[in-house]
Amino acid sequence: MNVREEFDDWAREGRDRGMEERHLNTAKHALARIPVEKGDYVLDLGTGSGYAPRALRERGAGRAYGLDASPEMLRNARGYTDGDGVGYVRGDFEHLPFDDGVFDGVFSMEAFYYARDPLDALAEVRRVLRPGGTFYCAVNFFEESETTHRWQEKVDVGMTLWSRAEYREAFREAGFYVASQDHIPDREVEIPPADEFPTDDWESREAMVDRYRRWGTLLTVGVSAENE
């Protein structure tokens, strides 16, 4: 299966809105840290339901675009959006259809690791950012968060499993300064008392605490360096 088929299916099953709800628990904190200035141009990679461009537009961005490979995701996203200043584009992380240096900020939640070649994708992000522009890369699937590793089995698209250090290294290799890196815990998901485990999804309470409260979402913030 390719990305389009996999995520078109998800969109048709309505999973885009489910992801939005779950992801926002941590993504909203990442979005709140972006130093958006009035009129900024921003881009969301793998936008799904398109919540991030809508949120960034509300924070003052002049234009906010969501890019995705899945037409069904984009159709839904467009349907949830009204008001101007927000737009959607079908495209691929490794072949961004944008001119050099046009964005002040790029955001991505739970999408970056689907890139076939994440280093190529990083190079593209760097290219479309102005010098000093920021890349906020948020992922729940990473080396330290062990309970997430099994996700790969459920998805028919290859997923890159990097550690915290590997994210920092890759960012630097692609010409970013690493400005910040941390975990945003999900404090909102409800964790049942111990005697209700195992649940359908979780073997033990510890595993669930580990996933949400301890590791949560890994956010790496890169700043695009001057071009040499």
Added chain:
Amino acid sequence: MNVREEFDDWAREGRDRGMEERHLNTAKHALARIPVEKGDYVLDLGTGSGYAPRALRERGAGRAYGLDASPEMLRNARGYTDGDGVGYVRGDFEHLPFDDGVFDGVFSMEAFYYARDPLDALAEVRRVLRPGGTFYCAVNFFEESETTHRWQEKVDVGMTLWSRAEYREAFREAGFYVASQDHIPDREVEIPPADEFPTDDWESREAMVDRYRRWGTLLTVGVSAENE
């Protein structure tokens, strides 16, 4: 009174440790975001009890220094520190006694706004950072957090009251890229039930919630741009 006299008094009264305890509620989250690499050189401006250099050294910094204008603060800080890789220096924010580009990161908690000329201090921070080095500037005293404004009355040293936007602007003027800005709420300080207000320190429960949970600590992260 000058900075030295004011803060020597605080140190002699043992307020350095009280500040450490209260400030760490939010400062620990700021410290956790710094992308420290093994062997990095880092500096803490207005180090007080010196908790930040100790924490950064534990996170892997090769050398961590704390700078302060108050000899009594530094004497205490040194007393709390054992193990190598951590050192203290008496100096002034606007006249840093360090060579150009020697630090990978600079941190400061509840200290920056005491600089006589904060723009000069920013220029100095920029100077001692390598290109791509980060400045983590954390303050509880800022325009949006209105209940903090009265602090100036209790301190005999001038305090700069900037807004979020003014921090971003000043950083850019000094040659930083602004990578991130947000509030870190203090979730740990205990807020009594409404019927216990007014307390010695707080008129109303709302004011206390506003100060700690809503505004908390303003963290602005700058990345030192290449020299022109």
Added chain:
Amino acid sequence: MKKDLMELLCCPVCKGELELDATREEDGEVVEGTLYCEDCDETYAVDDGIPDLLPPEAR
């Protein structure tokens, strides 16, 4: 898509300029049309208001 998006868009393959041919517009938005890259001699569609700029090889 709004026409002002054209200021930012380029061909995903060669990063060259694209030429918009709008065949249906509504409320100032392009609903149907094409984006043509002369360098690649490649045509991309605007469908239901969304430009499809996936590189041809990835479609």
Added chain:
Amino acid sequence: MKKDLMELLCCPVCKGELELDATREEDGEVVEGTLYCEDCDETYAVDDGIPDLLPPEAR
């Protein structure tokens, strides 16, 4: 202070080099001594292991 701090230190006023003269050392640390800036002809103290590099005007 450890002696390796000298690699980083400079005069707070002219940013020139400092010359260390250690008068008391303990466990590889300089406890008492002076730091001299030739350009400014200014002497800074190391006191109780802590170099005092406040600019003279701010002392």
